[in-house]
Amino acid sequence: MRSILHVDFDSFFASCEQHFNPNLRGKPIGVTAENGRTCIIAASREAKRFGVKTGTRSWEAKKLCPQVILVKADFERYLEITKKLLEISTSYSPYVELFSLDEVFIDLTPVLHLYKDTPCQAQQGVSLTIVRDFKKRLREEVGPTITASMGVSYNKLLAKLATSLNKPDGFAIIDNSNKDRILSEINLTDIMGIGERYKRRLNLLGIFNFRQLREYPLYLLKKEFGNVASQNLKMISMGIDESPVVSYTEETEVKSISRNYCLPENTYDKEQVLKIIYELCEEIAIKLRRLKMKGKTIGLFLHGNESEGERKTIPRYTNQSSDIFEVCLRFFKKWNLEYVRQVSVWVGNLIDEQCDTIPMFENPKKETIARLVDAINDRFGHHTIRNGRLLYAPKLHTKPNGYLADKWYRSEIKNL
């Protein structure tokens, strides 16, 4: 049986802000996204008491808790703490998976015997010595402001669930003795992999908890969710998860890059939408060049009064925003949305830029200029130099958003 430890910082972004700025400690604070959107992406413990939580709009937060302090997210600083978490984690086991900026899975199976625990604990696959020691080191090396909750079980699914049982600064174990009871008590959405939409669909089938899900006939579940998803749901309901802990130092292959932007309100202005599309194309192009990759298939998706989306493969690989935009523009002109609320640009079919043959009629200066602009923006800040098309356009940000979806971001962490 495996032994997986899951560690999750409590109210991470908010605790980081309080860690770096002592004036914010003990106060209700809400961290907002950097791009000026009006959503709270993390609330401090004190703000949570007033009902402020992730997803609360800024104005709502002010209403719930007039004294709330809103702070803009600073992911680069949060990375410092993530680095600490990784440092401590890898001192226990080489198998550490960075699940998000503030969460790791650590496979302790191969090292459990090194820690002196009572035979009973060791049999359960739990080392309380590690947990105690880990918490102590976090307090000493990260500081007392940022606490973490921990969970231990024999797979990732249950380890993460265990962590959530006792927050903040808590610890819980899920093993065979309590697994069934816990699974029958929690909400469907309490487990990784089941969101609100799934929950609603399950509710329609009369399934409100994991016991009911476990007992529901598979063939009927398949009618609603298809083969793969229904098998998955069944596994979850039984607390089965065979997925390995994938070390954060292992290369993960990027298959595509996408950028998504939600406008603060419905936009009827086509020029403004085009500017946002262009900016997203730029962000993707910058990322491609950073990854030393090029892409060939380009997609644009718009949501507004209706939804439109299309993908197209172009004859040659590119890492240039103008090429990506050209395709998007063609899509855009075909469609006729009254207003737009959300824009996504997607580039797939990627290859290593070294594998690309140099096109005969391409102007090589284009790429040199783009790289030069990247270098200037890297040094002096994003948007120091931007395309003339984006004059007066809103400045979106390409900074990491806390989710470790792309390889560039992962490699940044590796190089910390």
Ligand SMILES: [Mg+2]
């Ligand atoms: Mg967390």
